[in-house]
Amino acid sequence: MTGRQTRPRLTPARLSPREVVRVGATGLRNRPTRALLSALGIAIGIAAMVAVVGISSSSREQLERQLAALGTNxxxxxxxxxxxxxxxxxxxxxxxxxxxxxxxxxxxxxxxxxxxxxxxxxxxxxxxxxxxxxxxxxxxxxxxxxxxxxxxxxxxxxxxxxxxxxxxxxxxxxxxxxxxxxxxxxxxxxxxxxxxxxxxxxxxxxxxxxxxxxxxxxxxxxxxxxxxxxxxxxxxxxxxxxxxxxxxxxxxxxxxxxxxxxxxxxDALAASRAANATLNGLLLGLGAVALLVGGVGVANTMVISVLERRSEIGLRRSLGATRGQIRTQFLAESLLLSALGGIGGVLLGIAVTTGYAAYQSWPTVVPAWATTGALAATVLIGGVAGLYPAIRAARLSPTEALVMV
Incomplete structure (x- = not known):
């Protein structure tokens, strides 16, 4: 029995979630200073947002207690x-x-x-x-x-x-x-x-x-x-x-x-509601600015990382890494970087709020939506900001990446 023998088609290995995290963390560990500074920039923005929300909420709680003593209800x-x-x-x-x-x-x-x-x-x-x-x-x-x-x-x-x-x-x-x-x-x-x-x-x-x-x-x-x-x-x-x-x-x-x-x-009740409405608008505006600054920082870091790591990208592509795996690697780095900055920012914001509230003899109030929302928004912004660099890295061909080094 004769016939043409076909070569078996190789299927690229899939990365497990654990491997994705490990590969993403490796990129951060290889450049610890840059990763630390980038995460610090994100953390400062998130800390500012959480601290503003926390201090404003603590001040509002103190105001509401004083107004309650005046019999608003x-x-x-x-x-x-x-x-x-x-x-x-x-x-x-x-x-x-x-x-x-x-x-x-x-x-x-x-x-x-x-x-x-x-x-x-x-x-x-x-x-x-x-x-x-x-x-x-x-x-x-x-x-x-x-x-x-x-x-x-x-x-x-x-x-x-x-x-x-x-x-x-x-x-x-x-x-x-x-x-x-x-x-x-x-x-x-x-x-x-x-x-x-x-x-x-x-x-x-x-x-x-x-x-x-x-x-x-x-x-x-x-x-x-x-x-x-x-x-x-x-x-x-x-x-x-x-x-x-x-x-x-x-x-x-x-x-x-x-x-x-x-x-x-x-009449103090109407004044309290007007103050709450003004504070809510202020908090939303400051939070949006802080998240935008954090997103720009992540995008800048990841674009520079792609430009500096062309040789690594070319070598991995030559060894069989798919475009999807390259894209996943850089996206995972962006998400990890954002998550680290977000967690650090939330903790720093809570610490600042607690210290300032204690100094003013206010009750310490950090709304749950501020901390969870800050973390979720940071990861979301980090993912969006890292998407373009990840796609750009995936589009580099092995020869192009190696020649450009």
Whole structure:
């Protein structure tokens, strides 16, 4: 049996992912100084972006905390007037219904006790009331309105059932009480109460400064208190303050929403949102510039690498390396170079943010999207920047590459 014998066709060996990484890393190791400087350039750009985002985010977090202390998300609900000019009343279940509103994060209330007068002792003339008010208060009130104690303790489930009172800052001054204690007594509606706490000035609810606050159960037991709130304080998510305000009246009193008055959101909330929008635009612009600078650095490094390594490219092509393998090699070098610079830049940016925030006594905030986005964008930019040099290297023929050396 005769016939022409065909020579078996050789198929170039494929590079495994591990080999691709090893070949790409070899190119970087052979020129460590240039690789280090190129990675450093990328790292500085990425560090600048991460640091700007981190410092701005830390500053914004500090600003939001300060604005929160000003009550940007605090709304108050009080009864208005009926059609005939009489003072309206909130339903007994108003608090519970308001608490069911999804974006509402905290609810508390006070209930005015109209006929109770406050005196330092029974020797004070009846007409000298000092202009003080008496209100029943929920245990959650300080946390909702941001009240702090100058000294003593706040009402709780135990003390709220007994004749115990917490004084507002001005109320304590008018009564001549500087410190709470078991021996400090006052008269509230003819009943002796022990002063267990004194509040600091409450900036978000100044009406509490002249108030004598007692427990809800004690007010019900000792006075003719019907248990209805006269002021409901609510905290809600910043982004939903207007939406919550729109439904508060109807929620508090579904039968007569017109008889309910709701405070408007603080102007500081609008200022906070405007500042956030401006900062977001600034961060995006700076991030884009940093990534562009990093991409140009990678492209420049890889083009120079191709020009300097023609002999290596020619030798590899002569030994059987395919254009695809050459292209993969230089693209892998570009990606590794970008990844090293990106990781170093992220770590450096976090360190700068942490140090500056600690110096300013700010909370340290580095958004996850900034770090992951910086790494992803760096690798993407590195791949795009290294694509042209990789294609150019792959197009060099073995003879051309060796002759040009």
């Amino acid at each position: 605090l709304l108050t609900v009080v009864p208005g007037q009926t059609f005939d000019g009489q003072e309206a009343k909130l339903p007994a279940e108003a608090e519970a219904m308001i608490a069911r509103i999804g974006p509402v994060t905290a609810v508390s209330a006070t209930g005015a006790i109209r006929d109770a007068k406050v005196y330092r002792s029974d020797r004070i003339p009846k007409v000298e009331t000092g202009g003080l008010t008496v209100s029943a208060a929920r245990a959650s009130l300080p946390g909702t309105v941001g009240a702090t104690l100058r000294n003593g303790v706040w009402l709780n489930g135990g003390t709220g059932r007994y004749p115990a009172a917490v004084l507002g800052a001005d109320a304590a001054g008018r009564l001549g009480i500087g410190r709470a204690g078991p021996e400090t007594m006052i008269l509230v509606g003819g009943e002796r109460f022990t002063v267990i706490g004194v509040l600091d000035q409450v900036k978000l609810a100044p009406e509490l400064d002249t108030a004598v606050l007692i427990g809800w159960p004690a007010a019900t037991d000792l006075f003719r208190f019907d248990g209805r709130a006269t002021t409901v304080y609510t905290r809600s998510q910043d982004s939903q303050v207007e939406a919550v305000r729109a439904v508060l009246a109807a929620t508090a009193n579904p039968q007569a929403a017109g008889d309910v008055s709701v405070s408007r959101p603080s």
